[in-house]
Each structure stands twice: as C-alpha cells, then as structure tokens.
Amino acid sequence: xxxxxxxxxxxxxxxxxxxxxxxxxxxxxxxxxxxxxxxxxxxxxxxxxxxxxxxxxxxxxxxxxxxxxxxxxxxxxxxxxxxxxxxxxxxxxxxxxxxxxxxxxxxxxxxxxxxxxxxxxxxxxxxxxxxxxxxxxxxxxxxxxxxxxxxxxxxxxxxxxxxxxxxxxxxxxxxxxxxxxxxxxxxxxxxxxxxxxxxxxxxxxx
Amino acid sequence: xxxxxxxxxxxxxxxxxxxxxxxxxxxxxxxxxxxxxxxxxxxxxxxxxxxxxxxxxxxxxxxxxxxxxxxxxxxxxxxxxxxxxxxxxxxxxxxxxxxxxxxxxxxxxxxxxxxxxxxxxxxxxxxxxxxxxxxxxxxxxxxxxxxxxxxxxxxxxxxxxxxxxx
Numbered sequence: 152x153x154x155x156x157x158x159x160x161x162x163x164x165x166x167x168x169x170x171x172x173x174x175x176x177x178x179x180x181x182x183x184x185x186x187x188x189x190x191x192x193x194x195x196x197x198x199x200x201x202x203x204x205x206x207x208x209x210x211x212x213x214x215x216x217x218x219x220x221x222x223x224x225x226x227x228x229x230x231x232x233x234x235x236x237x238x239x240x241x242x243x244x245x246x247x248x249x250x251x252x253x254x255x256x257x258x259x260x261x262x263x264x265x266x267x268x269x270x271x272x273x274x275x276x277x278x279x280x281x282x283x284x285x286x287x288x289x290x291x292x293x294x295x296x297x298x299x300x301x302x303x304x305x306x307x308x309x310x311x312x313x314x315x316x317x318x319x320x321x322x323x324x325x326x327x328x329x330x331x332x333x334x335x336x337x338x339x340x341x342x343x344x345x346x347x348x349x350x351x352x353x354x355x356x357x
Numbered sequence: 358x359x360x361x362x363x364x365x366x367x368x369x370x371x372x373x374x375x376x377x378x379x380x381x382x383x384x385x386x387x388x389x390x391x392x393x394x395x396x397x398x399x400x401x402x403x404x405x406x407x408x409x410x411x412x413x414x415x416x417x418x419x420x421x422x423x424x425x426x427x428x429x430x431x432x433x434x435x436x437x438x439x440x441x442x443x444x445x446x447x448x449x450x451x452x453x454x455x456x457x458x459x460x461x462x463x464x465x466x467x468x469x470x471x472x473x474x475x476x477x478x479x480x481x482x483x484x485x486x487x488x489x490x491x492x493x494x495x496x497x498x499x500x501x502x503x504x505x506x507x508x509x510x511x512x513x514x515x516x517x518x519x520x521x522x523x
Binding site: 300309 | 368369370371385386387388389390407409410421422425456458470471498499500501514516517
C-alpha cells in the first residue's frame with residue numbers, strides 16, 4: 152500500500168489527531184451506552200494518506216463480505232464516515248440490541264438494518280458533536296445507509312465524491328471492541344481536503 | 358485449478374496489460390466502479406482497466422491515473438494494446454460493475470455514479486469502434502472480475518454468489 156505524507160504541518164497534524172481522537176472517544180462512549188456493554192478503542196492509528204488505487208484494501212481483503220454503515224458529512228465541508236463489521240459480528244450486535252438470543256440473527260432484514268444503522272448514526276453524530284464542540288464548525292451526518300457487500304465495493308462507492316477531486320485521501324481508522332474482545336468493528340473517517348483545512352484552522356489554540 | 362497462475366490486481370484508476378499466459382488480471386470488489394476486460398485472442402494480449410468515474414470534467418487537473426475516467430481510460434487502454442501487438446478489429450471487450458450501492462434518502466446522487474459509469478464506458482467504447490460482447494453491470498452488489506490471459510476467459514463473482522463466466 153502506498154502511504155504518502157499527510158500534507159499537514161506538524162502542528163496541524165497534531166491538532167487533527169487530537170480532534171479525531173476526541174471524536175472517537177465520544178463515539179465509543181455513545182456506543183457503550185447504546186449496546187449496554189463497555190466498548191473500548193483497541194487501536195487508533197495516526198492519520199495517514201493513501202493512494203486511490205489502494206482504497207479497496209483499506210479494511211482488509213477487498214473481496215471480504217462486510218456489513219457497513221455509511222454516513223455522509225455535510226455542513227461547512229464534506230466528509231465520509233464508515234462503520235464496518237464482519238457480518239457475524241454485525242449479527243451478534245443486532246441480537247444484543249434487539250434483545251434476542253445469541254445466534255438468532257443470520258441475515259439483515261429491515262429491522263436488523265435499522266438497528267445497525269442506528270449504531271452508525273450514534274457513532275457518527277457523537278463524533279461530529281465532539282468536533283463541533285472544539286471547532287464550532289457546523290457539521291451534520293446524513294441518514295445512515297446500511298450495506299452488506301464486499302469491502303472494496305463499499306469503499307469505492309462511498310468515496311466516489313473524494314475521487315472527483317483527488318487521487319489520494321486522508322484516512323483515520325480506529326478499531327474498537329467490547330472489553331472482552333469478542334466483538335470488534337472499525338470506524339473510518341475520510342474528510343475532504345476542505346474539511347481538514349477547516350478543522351485545523353478553526354481549532355482554538357490550547 | 359492451474360497452480361502456476363498469478364493474480365495481478367488492478368487497483369482503482371489503473372490499467373494493466375500483459376502477454377504472460379500465467380497472469381490473471383483481477384479487479385477486486387467492484388462497486389460503482391467498472392472493470393473492463395479487453396482481449397485480443399490472436400495476439401493473446403490481455404488488458405484490464407478499473408474505471409472510477411464517468412468523465413474528466415477538468416476539476417482534478419491532469420490525472421495521474423489513466424483509468425480514473427471512462428473517457429480517458431478507453432483510448433489509453435486501446436493504445437497500450439496496440440503497442441503490445443493487439444489489433445483493434447480483434448479486441449473483445451467485457452464489462453462488470455457499475456452497481457448502485459443503495460439506499461438512504463438524500464444520498465441517491467452519490468450512488469447513481471454506477472449507472473453513469475456504465476453509460477460513459479459504453480459510449481467511449483462505441484466511439485472507439487469497439488463492441489461490448491458481454492457485460493454484468495448494475496444491480497446492488499459488488500463484484501470481482503478476472504481475465505485469464507491464457508484463454509481470454511472472463512469470470513465474475515457477485516458478492517455472496519458463485520463464479521459465473523462472462
């Protein structure tokens with residue numbers, strides 16, 4: 152995978168990392184509340200910039216089936232958020248959320264999609280609220296779109312808007328899971344260049 | 358399965374061309390993108406493009422990725438095939454991808470790009486005098502496309518189903 156310089160100055164890089172990390176903490180706290188069991192961050196990498204051609208491999212195998220919730224960010228600038236699970240994990244989470252016996256959910260119908268979508272909604276909204284608190288930037292999430300498909304296909308479709316303007320993108324990916332490490336998911340935030348600029352400029356010096 | 362075959366992945370916006378009979382050109386997890394497989398059965402030249410967007414509207418300036426846009430990918434691919442001994446009249450083209458990835462209110466325009474990609478690719482091929490002999494496009498699921506250089510065979514796997522020959 153080709154990894155480029157992020158294009159941010161050291162100060163901007165630090166600001167951006169801090170904002171993202173605050174956002175992620177808030178999202179994970181929101182998720183904890185929603186699923187009723189403690190969810191923790193198991194990995195938070197520094198922001199990195201990757202080439203368009205490598206995007207399908209971002210979550211692991213491009214061909215691997217995944218369940219994802221996509222949220223588009225709009226307001227003063229645009230961005231894209233994806234919450235990604237292995238299908239089995241997504242099914243287990245649905246069982247937890249809907250108070251079903253473990254192993255009940257084996258596919259995604261309307262009810263299941265809506266439960267998973269709500270999780271994406273919570274994580275996305277909490278993330279954006281944290282950003283808004285620090286920067287005062289008006290940012291809103293779209294309604295969640297829930298997909299079950301190959302990882303590569305979800306990513307390339309979700310990021311089309313970024314590709315219209317650029318051939319690489321800044322990515323923040325976080326792996327989170329329940330404390331017993333039974334359930335893991337990945338949260339991806341992919342801002343447009345405008346959003347990165349707006350965030351690093353607006354964040355007050357601390 | 359022939360064990361000596363080598364999968365070569367064609368990433369977003371890339372064109373890959375080969376005469377090596379062991380190479381299997383592969384587009385993994387095509388969503389709204391288009392996988393274009395081109396083959397000259399006489400020269401045994403295989404080429405694959407992974408097209409991302411319909412047309413270059415000049416917003417990104419000069420693109421580093423030859424296959425990013427349908428309208429630039431096709432001329433570039435055909436030129437490369439000619440350079441490798443391919444002849445326009447013999448080139449067979451098959452398409453996969455261009456899915457419409459769903460489904461939330463207000464996100465429709467983003468997800469319509471798949472259809473636009475299919476239309477732009479078909480149009481660019483027509484302008485170049487190339488007919489599409491087979492395609493598996495549209496729908497709502499991702500696909501993986503493979504082109505076997507040795508035989509010119511093209512297969513498509515749709516998410517959650519079996520492999521089909523195209």
